[in-house]
């Protein structure tokens with residue numbers, strides 16, 4: 033038994049020689065749906081190391097899933113790991129989760145566009161969103177599954193139909209575009225990429241990925257307009273660069289796991305009461321014409337606390353943004369049509 037327990041004025045509890053904070057929760061259940069895949073496994077490893085995660089629920093349809101969970105459970109961090117396999121165990125995997133991260137679904141092979149994944153991936157996003165509505169409507173959804181521009185509208189509309197939609201809690205993960213932008217401009221300028229920040233707006237495919245190098249910090253010192261054009265194209269095509277290099281073995285997994293872990297960590301830090309946590313994400317947009325748009329968002333207790341939008345973009349960025357709109361609107365429409373016309 034502890035020698036003494038008393039409440040301190042700071043809101044902390046003094047127990048014997050240790051002080052435990054009770055002002056904010058720091059133990060969250062995170063469910064990873066698609067946990068046995070190329071992204072799911074390294075993402076789950078990174079989340080097992082996150083001190084804010086007390087329960088990591090791994091869900092997948094793959095037979096290896098219990099093995100992935102046992103493997104991770106041997107790592108000596110306090111986070112408990114549970115395994116849930118198949119559609120019949122999805123409900124228990126996500127029940128009481130604060131965050132559900134979804135990297136389930138097929139990836140691209142060379143010659144495919146992200147849109148080619150829609151037919152298969154939309155169906156599984158629909159089913160997962162239904163399960164979220166029925167089992168953990170309070171959870172924040174972080175959707176990795178491509179094509180993000182269309183799968184996020186599918187999830188949002190399914191939640192709406194189920195009476196469980198809260199636009200603050202549904203986010204498409206576009207962090208990899210930010211990570212790449214920071215890396216590429218950092219390399220060009222000889223700056224440590226961990227110290228670089230670049231907002232990326234729009235969506236997550238081809239021309240809809242719009243890195244705002246004009247807003248990057250620190251201000252780049254060796255960037256001509258030609259450099260910016262080349263960097264922008266590289267960020268927009270970075271997914272294909274990986275797909276081609278893997279030559280049929282899938283798309284980005286390790287960098288994506290890093291990006292999704294970074295995003296999830298930010299969501300959890302904001303949930304736990306930390307202030308001024310900003311990430312770019314593809315979210316319901318109250319700010320401009322498309323119903324969904326990636327922007328920097330301030331994260332808080334309920335997910336998106338405030339959409340920060342963007343301003344003062346360069347003429348080049350204005351031009352590529354204008355050119356991206358038809359594609360983005362079409363992608364969103366594809367999501368709506370799937371929900372309302374074909375698959376109900």
Ligand SMILES: NC(=O)c1ccc[n+]([C@@H]2O[C@H](COP(=O)([O-])OP(=O)(O)OC[C@H]3O[C@@H](n4cnc5c(N)ncnc54)[C@H](O)[C@@H]3O)[C@@H](O)[C@H]2O)c1
Nearest residue numbers: 066068069070071092093094136137138139156176178288
């Ligand atoms: N948002 C991004 O920036 C980004 C980056 C990279 C990849 N992706 C996308 O992430 C997805 C996953 O990529 P990956 O390389 O990990 O693929 P993968 O094939 O290696 O893994 C996918 C996993 O999902 C599982 N799965 C399939 N259907 C499921 C269901 N109904 N319920 C639970 N699990 C299910 C599979 O069994 C598999 O383990 C792809 O759609 C890919 O395009 C997105």
Ligand SMILES: O=C(O)C[C@H](O)C(=O)O
Nearest residue numbers: 140178270271272283284
């Ligand atoms: O390019 C892909 O298909 C995967 C992902 O969207 C990426 O940007 O790497």
